Amino acid sequence: MVMGDMEMKVDLLVIGSGPGGYGAAFRGADLGLDVAMVDPRRHPGGVCLHEGCIPSKTYLHVAELLEESRVAHKMGIHFSRPEINPGEVLSWKNHIVDDMADGLVSLAESRGIQLIRGTAHFESSTGVRLQGAEISRIRFNQCIIATGSQAVSLPGSSFGGTGRIMSSREALELPDIPADLLVVGGGYAGLELGTIYAALGSRIHLVEQDNRLMSGVDKDLVAPLQRRLKQLFSKIDLHTGVAGLQESENGVIARLEKQGGIETLHFDRALVAVGRRPVSADLGLENTKVATDDRGFIRTDDQMRTMDNTIFAVGDVCGGMMLAHTAIRQGRVAAEAAAGKSVAYDVRAVPAVVYTDPQIAWCGLTEEEAGACDIAVSILRFPWKYSGRAATLDSTAGITKIITDRQDGRVLGVGICGRNAEGLIGEGVLAVEMGALAEDLALSLHPHPTLSENLGEAAEIFLGSPTHLLPGKKA
Incomplete structure (x- = not known):
């Protein structure tokens, strides 16, 4: 790599090292492209790893442990009041983040990706100027913008100050x-x-x-x-x-x-x-043909290509549901398109998860969307109060629902509220993506007693023969 006040040339430049950025960089390198990834952070991972998904889920697991200790007395298990040391909890979170960041660095270096710490500003459709980096400019054949988003503050206030x-x-x-x-x-x-x-x-x-x-x-x-x-x-x-x-x-x-x-x-x-807003304002997009909407989100096509033929954009900076797994898939699509492959981002069932207690997860068409679009659907609901496994977990307040086409029973969407919804939604994603029928889910043998069988039970309602719910009984 050329150092000092010089420039370097790469096949693919990725700006941003979050899930969309490293997903794009890894796929591009695997396809044989010479890749550089630029980010002001010391390690890859972006907001998701350092300030969002991973830290919050680490703390939510801590919260779950605390709650379990508080309600265990109902099961005949008694704990003394937990002692919480915020400093040690923070250290545990930092340990997890650092380990994962080191893993991303290793994966990048093993692929021959050049990691550059700095801030990129477009000078043209084929080059950027760098600030805070060891080199001054990068020329590229193609570029993927994956700069993500940042939190929105309320009018009249800002983050910072005393930090309160x-x-x-x-x-x-x-x-x-x-x-x-x-x-x-x-x-x-x-x-x-x-x-x-x-x-x-x-x-x-x-x-x-x-x-x-x-x-x-x-x-x-x-x-x-x-x-x-x-x-x-x-x-x-x-x-x-x-x-x-x-x-x-x-x-x-x-x-x-x-x-x-x-x-x-x-x-x-x-x-x-x-809410969050895109990090797009200070990229120098005015020096390219890249177009944004009135909120600053970058416009792309189904290959994640912008209005500038040499530049792609993925993840939060493009708007939409702003999910890490969406960004990773979009990054891979953009890298494959940059490598000349015939690809498109055509996901039908984007899973979303809220990691509260109970968790909520859903994918595909929602009941509210069906109503707004006047789509004729059947709603199949299986309350977890009829689930044996939910009873053993003291988690009977949950629900599993399937949205199907009213005519042929095709699965259009799935929603789950309850424990481990994050893992259970995967079957729903597969059903929607494959165009499965409710009958397919009903006839697929689910283990008993499990939470996963609740999806099969909901599907059996479509056939009129649920096992743990009286036929015709409204959930």
Whole structure:
């Protein structure tokens, strides 16, 4: 590699080293391309590894352990009150992140990928200028933008200052365990992080501007989680906006806007989880033919190619569901297209998971989408109160549902709320992608007693012969 005030040339430049970036870089290198990957971070992994998916799921496992210890007395097992050491919990999280980051470095180096720490700015459709790097410029035949997204702050406030107004990034560093925490936003990030802090001992006051939690997810899937959160959180206010957040000497002053007027409350910290925006503004896209929408998301085709023929974009910077596994697949598609292969991103069933307790997972068409698009469907629901395995796990509040075409029984979507929904949704993804019929799921032998058989039981409703539910009985 050429050092100093010089430039280098590569077949494929990848800007960003998150799941979309390293997924693209790895696939490009495997296809024989000379690949360089640029990112300002010291190690690859992006927000997902360092500030998002992996840290939050590590803490959620801690929260699950704490909850299990608290309810074990119902099963005749008694623990003393757990002692929580935030510093040691943080060290455990950092250990996991560092190990995974080292693994990504090893995978990249073994593939011959050049890892460059720095910030890229397009000078043209075939070259970038680098800042903070050992080289000044990179010329490329093709480029993949995978710069991701960043948290949106509320108008009039920002992340930083004393750090009492937090995004998910600051919250996952466990600065302390606040006695009173305001969570702004009833989407997956707010619910997951609220669950973590509640388990660690914080009193959670959650506010959501909409009239429900997890807007866009079928209400019957959210209902068991909402009942649980009402027990776990000290307060949940829907139809509530935030007129202002102000850091004080010892906390945060929040002005909450309700139908009855403004209520002013004091919290030790506030977590803002109201959405994310693309990291695209300072890339120098004006020096290329790359087009963005009015929110800054990069426009792409089904090969993830932008309006500039030499440049692709993948992951959060393109918008959509903003999921790590989506970014990885898009990165692989873009790399294969850059290598001249005939490919397209044509996923029918994108799985989404909310890692709360209970978990929610879904894929394909939702019931609400079917109604909005006037699609004739049959909804098959199997409540977990009829599941033997759910009973042994004290997890009977869950539900498994299948959305099928009303005429031929083809599986169009699957939703699950309950323990291990993250693992159970895989069968639903396969069913939707393969165009399976409800009959196929019903006749596939599922082991008993398991949570996986609940999907088969739901499918048997379509045939009119469920085993653990009376035929014709509404769930």
